[in-house]
Amino acid sequence: MDGSASPFRAPVLALDGPDKVTGAARYTFDVILPGMLHAKVLRSPHPHARVRSIKTSRAEALPGVAAVVTGADAARLPDPYYGVAIRDQPVVAIDKVRYVGDMIAAVAASDEETAYRALSLINVQYEKLQAVTTIDEALAEGAPLLFETPVAGEPVKLGEGLISLKEPRPNVLCEFGYTHSDADAVLAQSDHVFEDRFHFSRINHFHLEPHVNIARVTGEQIELWSCNQDPFVLRSDIARIFGRPANNIRVHARYVGGGFGGKSFCKMEPLVVLLAMKAGRPVRLCLSLDESLLTLTKHAGKLVLKTGVTKDGRLTARKSEIQLDGGAYSDASALTVVKAGYRITGPYSWDAIATRAYAVRTNTVPAGSFRGFGGTQASFASESQIDMIARRLGIDPYDFRRRNLLGLGEPFRPGDSGIDSDLEGGLDEVVKRLGYRQRVRSSAQGVKARGMGLGIGIKDGGGTGNHAQALVKLLPSGRAIVSAAAVEIGQGATTTLSRIAAETLNLPLDWVRYGAIDTDSTPLDNGTHASCGTVVTGIAVMRAATDTREQVLAFAAERLGCKADELTLDNWTVRRGNYVHPLEPMIAKHFGGAGFEFIGRGMVKVPNDPKAPLTAAALFWMPSWIGAEVEVDRETGKVQVLHLVVGADSGRSVNALACRGQIEGAALQAFGQSLFEELRYNGGEPANATPLTYRVPLAGDLPERYESFVLEQGGPGPFGTKGIGESGMLGVAAAIANAIEDAVGVRVTQIPFSPERVLAAIEAAR
Amino acid sequence: MTDTVEIAVTINGRGHRLVVSPRRVLADVLREDLQLLGCKIGCDQAVCGACTVLVDDVPVTACTTFAFELDGKAVTTIEGLAEGGRLDPVQRAFLEHGAFQCGFCTPGMILSVKALLARHPEPDEALIRQWLNANICRCTGYQMIVEAVRAAARTSAS
């Protein structure tokens, strides 16, 4: 869909903007219910231990304590485990604790201080077990097992010929395998084969609003106010865990103070529900930021890439082994493994592929969804190695990429959809803005050396075979309410979806409101992730608005005694030839009383496709184009990023400011991880899991020059849109590594590129 | 420690006489006693700056400011900026330049910027970045905030 005549040229102010700049915005953090109790969680101090006993009587006796919940309460539930596809995480620890920070008990009390005091009165007897805190330790012969028996769930369903296994080996959660043609044979025939290994670090989401949930159980009804990004997924998890019909479970979403995947899928919500049930009163559990740091991370991992190439620089085959550190529990590791494995081929053409990816269980914070989702790990390894191979062959990294890039329409992988972005065009834009062709070789002698590096990331966008539903209500006055469950996490869903409806209905944008999300009345959405809001929920909203429009025109046609196709809708009037008929009086006259609401319904389901490797062809592709200029201090190893250029493809920007913000926000997260941000461990103990010691990028960390650009090459969404939320995460680390090699001739294959690590690489090369 | 302390504090231009426990922090007084929910608590440890408010025009973290320190002082929260529904120039600049996304850091960020412009009416990019080290934003990547600040400075100057 070309969409060159975009209706979205005029910039708009975000609809949630006035709330957010005046302090009127209300988050789950702000929800207060009458009689609400406050909860705190007791967490394991051990990375791996059996729970011998928990004595809670002293805590329960403390004045002000309403309820204490432990594994004994969880064990009585119909199904106390959650996780995506593979469900191994208990509502609260039942027989074992598996990481420092694992939830072992919870208290609901009149105030937080009393709840904290009560925690210290809970007596837990642990039998310490040997812990495995790295991938190597977990896979070693005779390593202690995190899970002694198989857990509930199924491996992720994939297309024919792909491998998807659940718990194939001790301490391995799941495995993904993909082959195309015969990689070993093609490698054997290739002029050169290069094998390189890469290490990817663990980081936290660090959303400023911590995880916060309020539960109220009244008789048969369970009601939750949750910061969760996926209200309907949560509803079905709660239904299953508590054995209650889903229509007795109600989830409310408010503005979310940052998610990035950290609030995706079930987390501590069932625990809050359990507390509310036991206490007989509403319970609020708000984690501290420290605790959120011990709730979820982005997968660290090791990637070994064996890549073949012809002597004139054409890629032939790649054989990859990807090990992701899944931490103590499944969370979304099963999906992340699939995506990391699938995306390791990058935006390039290949004759043969063989990929094996798996998640290893370790006694560390569980790893799950993080913006980019497997694509960040994959693009770091792939885009680094592309540069390494180019340089080994004496080919400029730009030329090497050009030689191998997938063209428009070429399928990413056989059976999948074709690339829908001008990959070369984006690369050229980076080259131009960076001044890549004008770069000057640094003298080999100086203390400081400068260099430039490029990168192209890519991921499939919109989820896999995804779906969404929406309603659009038109009130008698012509004001509209868009009812959909894409949660506003800062990505701009509010404005984008409202604008799509406004455009379809020919209404001013400020006549449209994005309705409150309540699973009782808001239509189902499959979750706010995978950059699917604009396209998938967007199509549902557009279809709903179209349905509403048709209903309005049919009504007007009947009133006017003509055919609906003689009428057009414009600013809440109908036009018939030269005549304009306002709708509000027409409705009042016909209905009287409170008037009438036109309620339009829309839905979308991305078709499944048996030929597609992931069971559905990708709805759209999300490339990112990165250019970095660095200065490296040869004596200290310190890397300064002087200039960072990041580009992505929005298809057609519905809200240009939001698109720019998504790209720059994501890229700065990736930048921070490239240079310093990391959750580090000392054995089984997190070394820096506090806001003071966990360093995230500050304004003062910005590269001297930081810029972004958006290409608009059309996409499948309403009016030609695409999703863009995750794009900026991809390829940044590799581009910086590539710039470092350009500057000082050495390759760092492990992030973060700390001064010590870079210096070690410089000295090893001497 | 005494059981309670009486303080006289002006909040958004209105005088209040409050009786507070000496251990109480300003963030809780604002949110729980005065229902001024614009002050968000992120890290609760004076690191992230989300709870920034102005006390006698100086930016402080409400989560670590004891209520007893406010006796005789004037506090400005995000709710105190707009006058009669008209946005303050900094609020307007944030809105027009898309200088927010999830919005959780935004009230604190805006107040921090107010303090910056009061002291440095025409800050350059380097000074803006340095000043904003006091406020973590995880969403925007900061560049759009910096541009909003420059625009607000230009508007306030004219």
Place this chain on the structure above:
Amino acid sequence: MKAASGPGAVYMAGGIDVANRMKSGLPVTDVVHLGRVAGLDKIAEAEDGLLLGALVTHDQLATSPLVRSRLPALAQTWPDVANIRIRCKGTIGGNIMAGEPAYDFAIAVLAAGGRLHFLIADGSIRIVSAAQAGVTRDVLLTAISMPSGSALKLVFDRSLRPIVTLVMGLDFADGRVTGGRVALGGAYATPLAASLPFHEPLPPGELAHHAERIAEEVTAGLPTPLGDHHATSAYRRRMIAILLRRCLSA
């Protein structure tokens, strides 16, 4: 001071460390709030340099015209220390008394060869070299004196924070370097200072010539630096030598 002598008592100036420690579980029963104590927040010229009250905030230090003219390197560095909130609230006295390994003012005072003025229980003032002062509870820090103007040159290198911060102070007499110190933050459990060996007065122009030798000699004599999740001990030691050499050559 009597009020501060009980086991659950703490002094509080800006309150940054007190609040942090209380949130981490420090049991506090009495807070002696120094914020309103008159006279401890002045910056004045003294016979031997500048006299800085313990309750002077970092922000006052960063914006003081007297500091700008007498300790220009300090004035230039200070707007980059911590952030504006902390600078407005935190005091230089609190910075020293917190005893944190990377707190900037404590390191600067050591490099400058400054002295700490303590009020002791009998009402008298004890003045101690910053390098020798321990952090104890039975005294109250009231002021810090630092040489300034042409008597002292301070050079800061904070480029490798949080791995290591280095401040070098050179003493001048008659236009020649007569002595000096290097102070290190983030490299040891507390800020550490070492003397720079100048056996005879040196014209400043010749410093660069001796920089590498001095840096190696001083670094070799230092205790083993910390190894932590930021960097190894060996890396820190090497960087101390490099940063010191660069400061001497500046």
